[in-house]
Amino acid sequence: MITIIVAVAENGMIGDNNSLLWHIREDMVRFRTITSGHPVVMGRKTYESIGRPLPKRTNVVITRSDLQIEGCRMAHSLEEAFAMFDDEEEIFVIGGAQIYRQALPFADRLLLTVVHHSYEGDTSFPAIDETQWYECSRERFERGEEFEYPFSFVELRRM
Ligand SMILES: NC(=O)c1ccc[n+]([C@@H]2O[C@H](COP(=O)([O-])OP(=O)(O)OC[C@H]3O[C@@H](n4cnc5c(N)ncnc54)[C@H](OP(=O)(O)O)[C@@H]3O)[C@@H](O)[C@H]2O)c1
Numbered sequence: 001m002i003t004i005i006v007a008v009a010e011n012g013m014i015g016d017n018n019s020l021l022w023h024i025r026e027d028m029v030r031f032r033t034i035t036s037g038h039p040v041v042m043g044r045k046t047y048e049s050i051g052r053p054l055p056k057r058t059n060v061v062i063t064r065s066d067l068q069i070e071g072c073r074m075a076h077s078l079e080e081a082f083a084m085f086d087d088e089e090e091i092f093v094i095g096g097a098q099i100y101r102q103a104l105p106f107a108d109r110l111l112l113t114v115v116h117h118s119y120e121g122d123t124s125f126p127a128i129d130e131t132q133w134y135e136c137s138r139e140r141f142e143r144g145e146e147f148e149y150p151f152s153f154v155e156l157r158r159m
Contacts, residue, residue: 012124035094062077108158110157136157
């Protein structure tokens with residue numbers, strides 16, 4: 001199973017200047033809880049924005065170069081990254097935009113954190129074809145403990 005996990009603003013933005021647009025503690029906790037124990041696949045730029053391998057997860061970084069990163073497995077395409085794991089494994093694609101765009105056709109599930117606010121940024125999530133996906137859960141929060149806008153955790157599955 002391949003799951004895309006992403007936090008996206010209501011205008012589609014996901015990042016700016018190789019960093020996130022917000023800090024939502026509840027979302028970070030959810031991300032850690034859901035992905036721990038599973039492989040996480042990311043683009044080289046997202047790895048650099050995180051700056052270290054995520055603990056308790058097999059980290060796979062996709063690059064076209066021959067870069068090696070201690071504590072990470074390297075792949076030169078999404079297909080090569082996915083082929084590292086058995087079919088029963090739940091693989092999480094954790095960004096960024098280039099990797100989400102290429103992974104979308106392979107994904108079985110989308111775990112979105114929709115931030116109900118518009119942001120300016122330079123990186124956006126690709127448009128979702130709504131005929132291909134159905135919503136199976138949605139949980140809305142009016143604000144975070146330290147975050148002032150509403151956000152929703154949404155799960156979509158492929159039809
Ligand atoms: N809101 C969220 O949930 C979320 C999550 C993750 C990231 N982000 C944001 O997204 C932004 C980064 O996204 P991005 O699109 O700029 O970069 P990215 O997708 O993280 O990484 C792009 C890099 O991945 C490699 N790559 C891409 N396609 C490849 C392919 N087919 N084969 C081999 N390598 C490939 C290339 O690395 P090389 O140049 O090394 O060849 C490319 O430069 C940041 O702002 C980050 O904060 C947001």
